[in-house]
Amino acid sequence: MILQATVTKYIPTNAYIYADNETKHGFLIDPGAQAGKLLELIREKGLTIEAILLTHGHFDHIGAVSELQETLKIPVYMGWARRGGSMPRIPSGISRPRPTSPSY
Known part of the structure; x- marks a missing residue:
């Protein structure tokens, strides 16, 4: 399942949840604001x-x-490639990505 939630602090933006329909395990993508709304x-x-x-x-x-x-x-x-440009470093509280190799 893919869920979309529009969240707003300064400007509206979309956060997404991608989750398996059966296990209900998944990922939260780009949570720009309103943590409470997303947690709910x-x-x-x-x-x-x-x-x-x-x-x-x-x-x-x-x-x-x-x-x-x-x-x-x-x-x-x-x-790694998405860190550049307008954001020269990762803000505190955000984990640095760990290099991984595909397991296929």
């Missing part, structure tokens, strides 16, 4: 979020990361 949706759907995935580091995509990471006790990942 996660609980309402009975989901287990394994990690937060960030497409890039703009403020409207990472605004709720610290609160969600602390509450859910999960890692946060962002691709």
Whole structure:
């Protein structure tokens, strides 16, 4: 299942949840704001979020990361190439991605 939630602090942006329909385990993508709203949706759907995935580091995509990471006790990942440009370093509270090799 893919769920979309529009969250707003400074500007509206979309956060997504991608979860397996059977196991209800999944990922939260780009939680830009309103951690409480996202947590309510996660609980309402009975989901287990394994990690937060960030497409890039703009403020409207990472605004709720610290609160969600602390509450859910999960890692946060962002691709190495997406760190550059307007965000020269990863903000505190966000885990640095760990290099992994595909297991296929």
